Amino acid sequence: GAAAPTGLFWGTRTLLQMLRQTPGSVPCGTAVDFPRYQLRGFMLDVARTPYPLSYLKDVIRTMAWYKMNDLHLVINNNYIFHEHYVDNGHDPFKESYAAFRLESNMKGKDGTPLTAKDLFYTKKEFTDLVSYAKKYGVNIVPEFDTPGHALSFTRLRPDLIYKGPMNHEKRRCEMLDAANPETIDLVSKVFDEYLLKDPKLGRPVFADCGVVHVGADEFYGDKEDYRHFANAVLSHALKRGYTPRIWGSLSTKPGKTPVVSKGVQMNLWNTGWMRAWEAVNQGYDVINTNDGALYIVPFAGYYRMDRNHKGLYNNWIPNRIGNETLPSGHPQLLGGTFAVWNDETDIMHTGYAPYDIWGIISGSMDVLSQKLWGTAKAPDTFEQHRELVSSIGNAPRTNPLYKWKDAQPFEVKPSALPQKLGKPALGPNYRLTMELELTAAPEGKEQVLLSAPEGELLAVMKDGTVGFRRDDSLEFSFGAKLPVGKKVKVEIVGEPEKTSLLLDGEPAGTAVLKNFSDKAKDFPDNFKHRPKVHRSTFILPLKELGSSFQGKVFHMNVQPL
Incomplete structure (x- = not known):
């Protein structure tokens, strides 16, 4: 029995995990299970x-597998190290x-769109994603981050760049003029x-x-x-229900400026x-998102929770936030969230794929x-915990590393192009071998x-070279x-983090990020x-093979390694 459909859903996860450990049978008896903290987030x-x-x-299916229920997605942000541009004579x-x-329908006077040009989610895709997550007991919390980290917004309205004195002068371009009524009007319109x-x-x-996140970090x-702005955006979201x-x-x-707190959640x-x-x-109401313990900046030299999983398992407690401890079960402590921040973007981007950080x-x-979810008494040691994790395996209907069930080679002698292959995509490690002849390569x-x-x-x-484009839009x-005519x-x-020709x-x-x-x-x-x-x-x-290839493919072989 469960008090709500989500509770029943978590129960089915437990049953599936039991079946994964002892296929074909489930132990007899009764179990009572409920989470210690209501918010378990990423x-x-x-x-x-x-x-x-x-x-x-x-991500959603895997969160559900681990009974996590809060997925906070940062929808807008920008490269933060603008000083790299300024110091090298560039305009960030x-x-x-x-x-x-x-x-978004929003555009600047000069036609600059708010929406990203490389990859964006349509409104329909996003609502569908939110409904999809709901079925898995996961609530999506979208964040629009202003008045800082707001370069997407200042580019729409350069007149609203902050004018007052500030630390980090070289980062001014991303700061909105917080207390200006026009800024508050712009941000409210976008929301x-x-x-x-x-x-x-x-x-x-x-x-x-x-729940919607108003950013403001x-x-x-x-x-x-700042206080004037924070109060205005929080009040606006509350007014909208x-x-x-x-x-x-x-x-x-x-x-002195009051900032509303009733009915407001805060990431500490x-x-x-x-x-x-x-x-x-x-x-x-607070959420433990303490940066020292719970932040990850992939591949950076700082904020690496992913290097401390054992330490966290053994020592971290949800009610200790930095150097302060709230009473366990304090009604205003909702739970905890860990965070992945992609600081190393733009001119620092090493080309890492979503695939590369799956394990993290x-x-x-x-x-x-x-x-x-429970007391740390579950498995006693971190090693036992990880054994349990590997015995229950990946979440149902996920194959995040694109492995093939059978590691059999796949061979084709194409008749005519384009040709439907209909095979699932294959993640590293693999070797693709093709014999082909390019008959023409019109420029561009x-x-x-x-x-x-x-x-x-x-x-x-477009530049005539061999290359690839991924579904994260990186090329x-x-x-x-x-060669043409030969x-x-x-x-x-294909290896993890390295693809060679x-x-x-x-x-x-070896592939270089364009x-x-x-x-x-x-x-x-x-x-x-x-x-x-x-x-x-x-x-x-x-x-599909050869959807726009001008030439012949004589033979193709795919070998999972």
């Missing part, structure tokens, strides 16, 4: 690097990477596009979210300006910006869910050799060109943040 920054919807569905307002990942009924959908885009301007959530910042921004992310007892005493995400989920025209929703292998990119080039043996070797048995290049690398070309050679290595994981698309 925050993913989909703004600084793009994530395809299919990946978010794998024009050049820094920024993205707002939702379809209303999703909080009010959408004419096409017949309901609000965020109707099923319930790391504003480097005046504290009263949503529960607002905000990044805790009021310890750094104390002042950094004790310098907001102290736990202060937040609770001011009336906020799922390996943090199993630890945190265990700590938030792409030619697709293999395609699927997961990506495209390009025999000819890579091997730097080599196929039969050639092409081999692609061989032509007639000779190495012809999206951002051109930008850093005119930075000095000693620019120390330039990526030393490009991670070029490519999931091999095997749905």
